[in-house]
Amino acid sequence: MDRVRDSSASVAGEAVELVRVCRAEYRAIGRLTERLRPTRQSIRTLQTQFPHLPPSTLLSIFSQEYQKRMKRSMVRHHAPDVVKEYYQRYRSEAKTRPAAPLLLELANQVDLSPALLARLIVECFLEERQASVASRHVLNNMLREPYLIPDLLLAKHVEQCTVNDCCYGPLVDCIKHAIGLEHEDLLRDKLRERNLSFLDENQLRSKGYDKTPDIILEVPIAVDGHIVHWIESKASFGDDHSHHTYLNEQFWSYCNRFGPGLVIYWYGFISELDCQRDRGILLRDGFPSDIVTLCQGPARSRV
């Protein structure tokens, strides 16, 4: 986990030049991740295979791929009898060898994310104790702070799961949120550095905008020959799935209101996705260095 945090910090600190990830390469990474578990070892394996890509990019890709995989197998794991069976297995094992990392082992055996398994088991546990379905809020709190779980042994196992899962769980959510904020902040700093006047999301919301990108530039800029009115920061890798979701829920809406804009995928994106430039959505993997402002004459821009 430390490693993850380190790498993200390094990206945030300085603009790392990313090698373009084309779709073919992305597929190759995807194929490799098929067999990997969400552990640090897996990330290391990826790094040896794709040494030219930054670790944070690989982590982001891996995380997204893993989430997709989990979503696919969700139905299988969530069937009531399957859940029952997992719980029974845990219970019987806990009696025989309580010291072992039982939930992690079980997660590996059934190919499920440890954090998700922990959640299922806790849910079953609460159901059994209270004879009713536990509220979401209570459940989330228990996963976030395992000492709230009445069964100490279970609490220990749950903590092992959440700490060792680099794709799911409250810690990962927290880290992702923080990275997101960090990059938004970084973006604002860069804009201030360049003396560009802008409105951020909070200001927009208070003014009553119905859709709010991270940044609206009060004076537009041009990047690579394209005018930019708004900037959205995404601290993740832009793959097909996430990009299309974002397009429909956010980017087109921004385009429809504020004209052409820029999306920064700080951890890179599949280069083929950058095909809507003429339609007003420009993709970048970092803060653009080739900004042309209104004050600069056309002569300079043509250089």
Add this chain to the structure above:
Amino acid sequence: MAALLESLLLGRIYESQNFPFKFSKEEFVPFVLNFLWDQSSQALTHGPTTPAKTPSTSRSRRSAQRPSLGDFMTSPPEAQPLRTAAQRPQEEWGVWWVCVRPSDGNSRCCDGGRRSRGVGRNEPVATKPSRRINPTPVSAERPNSKPKSCFTSTALSLPSSPPTRPESAGAKLTAGSPLSLQEERELLRRERSELAQQTSSPLKTTSAIRTPTKTVHRQGSKVTPDLQSPCPDPDKVTQKSELDLLAELYCTCISENLVPCVFLELFFMLQLLTSRGVSVSESLTWETDCVYFSVRVLENQLVSHLDKCTLRLLSENERVGTFSSSLRDRLAQAQDSCTAKVSVIPFQPATDNRTNFSSDRAFHTFKKQRDMFYGLLREWEDSHKEPGWDFEAALGSRVRTMVSQLTAAGSHSHFAGLFQKQLIQMCKGPCVLGSSNNAPDADLLGMLGADSLGRLKHLQQCLVQPQGLFGPCPPPSFPGHQEFFKHFLQTASCCQLNQHLKDGLCQQLLKLDEVSILAPDASPALGEETGDGDMEQQVRKQRFSTVLLTARLLAQFLSFISFLPYQTTELPSRDIQDAAITLRSKSSPVLDVCAVLRSSVHRRRTILTVHWMVEFLSMLDYAGPFLSCYRTALCLLLQIYKMVLGRGGELCYMNQLLMVAVLGWLFQIPIFPEDLFFSTDLKEEVKELEDITSSQGLDTFPLVDQQLLYTCCPYLGEFRKLLAAFVAGSTSKSGGLIRKITPTSAPVNSRSFWPCRPCAFFHNQPPSLRRTVEFVAERISSNCVKHIKSVSHHLVSFFFFLHVNPCKSIKMFSSFHIFLTLCVVGLCLCWSS
């Protein structure tokens, strides 16, 4: 009438009183036009049969002209052209109505049919001078009749006009004998059958143009030798004096605005110029006479305001060169002379945030509507050009879902506002389709670079686009992105939305009509071009062009929505029509067109108002022109055309040209009642119009340039097509179909975005900011220019002084002064570059 013309041509009469008959102008002009058309049409083997609008061409035929020309062209020889020049206006109505009944849809009207149509009306025979019917007089009943007998009046107030005059001028001009006629008929028959074959083959139906090459090809070996000596010789003109006289007569008709559409006549002349005879024996004499006549007319009617490409083609035309070198030189001299993209309407907190909506629900629905609307627009852009794509099938259900959501939330007015703004934003400019709408393939872009890609696309467009020749009067249409908005409204068919749109369009249209285009301090003196004229004139032109293009767009859509409920595909029968007129005469029209028109004449703003009014009236439904308010408006327009424009003088030339062009177009499109143009019951209106109160108005300022003219009247491009087709025909010896692709520069690529960056700046700012900045910029620039001019004036005198007496002057001017002056010079240079 024929007699009059004949004696005129023979030089027998010079004064009208010498002639026993009296004709009114209204009778004579259509006669002359018909005469010319009839006489020449046999030479017109190519191009669309120019749609006629002298009284009598049946409406259905004109509309048939567009889908398939071949079908249309086969029928005329059978159609016995019937003409009468004189018609009593009050009777025309009825006749017109009966004649355009859908039953005689294909202009194949037999004699019996015609007679029976007359029955029941006052006039026993449908007396219509029919023009533009390919008129070779082939008829089983009258095998020996000559062309001239056709345009001799059949039933009217001219008893002495003989039904068949063996020696009328027509006979001379045709130089045709019964024998050659026989031959001709044979040829026509053959051609007809070939044409019929052509139309049945799907490949050829699309091309409405019969290029000369094709003709040659069809004629096969018979005409091929003709190609070796294709150029008519000016020395071989057979009827020089008569043709001169006729040309003069014709030119007078044109310049006095006695013809319905000036550009139609011009098109006709170009057709004559590029004509090629059908039959070998006669073709050369024929061509020679036609070309001579056409060149004479072109000499008088200077066409120098056509676009460069047309002028080049015309001046390079070998026939123009051989027949009139002076015209060629003048043409050569005269030669010196944007892409729609989804750009969106910005969200403005002041008008678009929650406080502007009645409920949270309405606010959030509208949020979704906006995205849905643009989603539809993008999808339309991507796919509407694909073959087999259908708006209704692809987007219909989504449009309706969207509109029903609107209805549920009651946010029609907001959406109508967005719709209207988006419409204006996308469609007010000239429409360049397909240039940058479809996002180019990234690979292709990388390979070619943006510039070459643009060129490639342009080339592709040239090759793919059917280059049909539609003549200079196409029916009203919704080009480019307008099509989306039109289909959207049709598909949505939501009365609430339409009502809100009508309100909005009407309001903005009238506001634009009133808008001040002249700068507030525009000095009234017209000749005062010396001061800050150039700059201000440029600004004025710019502003005018924006206002005009927006206004015509709004007018077209307002009219479209207003008359949508009454539109029918078929022309309704007269009874139904009458009932509809009675019914609708009680409800008030959406716009008081007459009042607007009159006021524009009084305030001398016709150049703006008439133009959008033409757009408005062009969308009328079938009954529309017979409602008193619209009929009066049409009459007013006629009046303006004949009286105000015909007289010239006060209006600037280009302003006048634009008005003549659009009015001429209106008078030729199907919806304009055919009888109206040559009817005479307009006298009362004249006085009203003459009473011009304001001495100063838009009309007197030069506001129109060539670019605006071509933007507003894209059909003027037909001239170029015609000439280009001729070039293609004359250079191909093989007789194959050649498509000449004139090298043109690709449209400015979207990547050269610098000019639009100031626009980008204003994009998300409130509109008030833009207005403020524009005002300040205008004042500053104006003052700057004044200042620099005065300084440069001093500078000139200073250098003059320097030149005369260097030593003294240098002593006089301290170095500081010189420095200062040089600074200003530098500034001047910077500014001008």
